[in-house]
Amino acid sequence: MTRILLLSSLLAANMAVHASSPFLSAVDAHFKAWDQDHDGILSVVEIENSVASPQFKGPAAAAIASLRRAVRNTDYKLPPLTQESLHKLVPKPKGNEDLPDLDDLFEHASRRIEAGKTDLVDLSKLSLDSLEQGKLGDCFCLAPMGAMLHRDPQEVARRFSPSGEGFVNVTLGASRTFRVSLPTDAERALMATTDGSGVWANCYEKAVGQMRSKEEDTNHPTELSVVTRGGSAGTMLSILTGHEIERASCSPFRDKKIPEEEKQKLLQDIRRQMTATQAAGRLICGGTLKGKTADGHKPPGVRGPHAYAILAYDANTDVVTLWDPHGDDYTPPAAPPGIQNGYPRTQGRALIPLTELVQWFGGFSFETERPLKEGT
Incomplete structure (x- = not known):
């Protein structure tokens, strides 16, 4: 009993x-x-x-x-x-x-x-503030897309078109087109959100996964699983725009063996490249490795490794507007803002002096006017 x-x-x-x-x-x-x-x-x-x-x-x-x-x-x-x-x-x-x-x-x-909204693109709601990274490690493809979205939402919208029942054509670069299925419910739960502007971002993520898929990678059998592997924001910027990029590394700023004079010359080169790229209406992105300075300090709120878009550079103040694909807010635990206490962030945007940014940033990728060679 x-x-x-x-x-x-x-x-x-x-x-x-x-x-x-x-x-x-x-x-x-x-x-x-x-x-x-x-x-x-x-x-x-x-x-x-x-x-x-x-x-x-x-x-x-x-x-x-x-x-x-x-x-x-x-x-x-x-x-x-x-x-x-x-x-x-x-x-x-x-x-x-x-x-x-x-x-x-x-x-x-x-x-x-x-x-979630299952329309493809709602241009009336399409803006940088509508895009937020989901639960995948695909900041490398969202940072360049965020930079493009900031430049021209209509340019982004033109890259997506219906392709029969349940399918979408996604154009990367000038003419590379990938046909992907609309995201499933489970994929929408994991992928980027767009605040009601449609499932275009998920279709873009799936197109990137399709482009990078390898038959021998049996552990990543789907487009979503492939995009999770991560990648280079600079390479993705080139593929998305159809233009070659030029890179500038920030690692010398953490190398104590490099003379200060050489670091200042590199800083001036980065300033000129930012100014010229911005004036030409071209895109800039970059990322952190560990997000740490030469002495091993990581500014609070900084993610690493992580990809970011550079939305603007103010040559008068020498300040960069950085955008985090997570699109979140952050308040430093103490004042003043800076390397020690971190930087305020609103909807992913943070204002950071270039002289501080290069101390913990990995490097920058600048879109050029040179067309990307076919097959690259």
Whole structure:
């Protein structure tokens, strides 16, 4: 009798957890469909393929997007993802930072799916402030796109056109066109958001993934998984614009062996290049390596490695307007703003003296007027 009561209590407790967790409800309803080889364990590839599948919508999409975030986060130490082990992960065990909060990830994904607009492009809402990086490491392609969006939203809109039911043509450079499917619910939960201006940014991310995909990379079978691998913002700036770039490294400013006179000459060269590129209406982007100065200090609020767009350079004040693809706000923990305390950021924009920026920045990429050679 006692054993029966104990089993009944355990069953009741399990049902209570299940009832309070929409994530687990979705897992139980769709696990077999996600588990393509039917071995009872969800692999990374199976999760990536399920994220890319349009058959999973709403809660199913939110759940698989949550699992995708969990398995691709190297901070987590996950067991083999069986249906049973997933039940043991919910709710998240208290005090264990090696495991994800899958219920929280599910809620976040659900909100993004519900809020997303599925039109291709709404030019009336298209602006730099509408673009924000999602839960992928693809700042390398969003920073150049942000710079272009800042220059001319219509130029961005012209790069996208419908291509039959459920498909979109995305043009990179002067004439490179990629045909991609509209983003699935799960992809929209993970990819960039556009504040109601459409799914154009997700189509762009998928086009970049398609362009960079390699058949031998079996661990990244989908466009979304490929774009997550990261890349060079400068290279992507060249591909997006169809023009060659010129690079300027900031590493000499962290090299104590290089004479100050040589550093000042390099700084003047960067100033001239910024002024000339901006005057010609061309784009500039760049990024951090670790975001640290020569003495190992990382300004609060700075991300690294991370790609940024340079929106403006004021030669009179020697100040750069930097844009972070996350499009977020940041308030330094102390005053005054600068290398020690960080820089205020509003919708991704921060004003930073060039003499300070070069101390922790990785380098700049400047769009030129030279056409990119075919096949590059």
